Amino acid sequence: MSDSRLREAVELSFGRHETFAPRFGWLHKAYMQVKNDSEIFHREDAPVLLGVGKNMVYSMRHWSKAFKLTQEHPHEDASYRAHVASPTWRARWLLDEDGADPYLEDTGSLWLLHWWLLSTDAEAKCWVPSWYVIFNLAPRSRVTSAEMTSVITRHVHESFEEKDWPASESISRDVECLIKMYALDQEFNPLSPGSFEDLLMSPFRELGLLEGQGKGRDRTWRFTSGSRSNLPAPVLTYACLDYASRFSPNAGSISLARLAEDPGSPGRAFRMREPELTKAIELLVGNHPDLQIVEALGQRSLTFSKAPQALAWDILDAHYGRVREREGFPTPQEWIKKYPGLDGDASKRGRKKLPQQVEVLDLIKENA
Structure with missing residues (x-):
């Protein structure tokens, strides 16, 4: 078996894109439809509503899920066999009309x-x-x-x-x-x-x-590889803290070498080695009260004095004009109340039973 941690990192999903790479406008269009209709990808008129061919509907469904902008779950009605989709909170944050960048104009x-x-x-x-x-x-x-x-x-x-x-x-x-x-x-x-x-x-x-x-x-x-002039430092710093949160959910540190070289790290995803990654974030880090780059025993590390996941979102949200502070913007908890399918356990508990299922349960109770 491989030591790559691939089994822990991925779902086995191949070829679901129908050979189509994600295109301009697809993710925003899919989000706007899904937030109003969880069954959109299964509707016969989905190609008309989404403005694409039938195979592209399947591709849009795949990419929305792959980018973690939708989450699929069972329908509340057990007679509906296919999984339906709900928009994630991060999709609301990024792609809504009053979101961070609905049309992805910022690289x-x-x-x-x-x-x-x-x-x-x-x-x-x-x-x-x-x-x-x-x-x-x-x-x-x-x-x-x-x-x-x-x-x-x-x-x-x-x-x-x-x-x-x-x-x-x-x-x-x-x-x-x-x-x-x-x-x-x-x-x-x-x-x-x-x-x-x-x-x-x-x-x-x-x-x-x-x-x-x-x-x-x-x-x-x-x-x-090398420096990425069109990669904003707040986005890179967000990725670094997001990655660090998987190992240290509270205040702590992570070596810059790990951020650059570990499988699943920002350095791998963005194709940046340690010197380029360090140079890209050090100005932002130097001006942030909760971040610091320290050196000990010849190794440089990024330290964070708050929970890295919360800090990551603070930095990212500030870069996009503090979307979360806009009037009416929901918290993640409020978003899950609106789309309970995002809560996997609640979704299973809340499914409506078929009539024959209710009858069987009643018989069991009567004979208990």
Whole structure:
């Protein structure tokens, strides 16, 4: 078995994107529909309401869940077999009309979504294991698409039982989609559905994470690294504290080396080594009363005098104009009351029983 912690970090989900990378406007549009109709992705008129093709509806559903903007759960009516979706509080914070950046005009918001996509937290694991492997576990060298597929396959086979392995074609489609999503210099394939649109409409290409060299089957890909001029320090600091909160929920510290190199860390997700990561956050840290970079025994660490998760959101929210302080903005607890499906235990307790289920329960009680 692998020592990569892949089993703990991801849900086994492959190819759910229907070959479509997330496009401009999709996440906001999906959020606005889901907050009013939890069944939207199952409706026959969903393509009309969302303004996309049928396969794209499936893709929008996948990406909304993968970015942790929706959470799927059983319908309150047990006769409704499919899982329905509720918008998460972070989706309300980011994508509502009075949210932080509903139309993702700030490149920092794309970096934030990229972090949410790859991260594992208390709410959900990573729903794109192929992405997790490539960013966190694959070598930092130049690779072909076939080599990416091979690396993902190896890690999945080492970490999971054979009965859970995906088809090789599913992993290959993941690699193709990942390249569509991030590569600045893609090749247009006239035989691939939506290929030309993907060239124009994938906002995550703005991050400049992936570049290619050569043509055709011999084309190789390399993830760029170094300083990220379009990555705001508050977004990076948020990711660092968010990551630190998984190991230290209260005040404490984490080494900058871990923040840069650990699987699942910001340094891996953003492709930044320790010197670049340190330089990017040190000005913000130096001006913040609850943060400090200290050095001991030749190792530099980020220390935080408050709970890192709360501190992370304070810093992020301040960067976006203090969204949480706006009139009528709900707390996470108020949001769960509005969408009880977000509370997994309450959702199960609150499901309405089918008539035959009620009858069986009554009989059991009568004969008890």
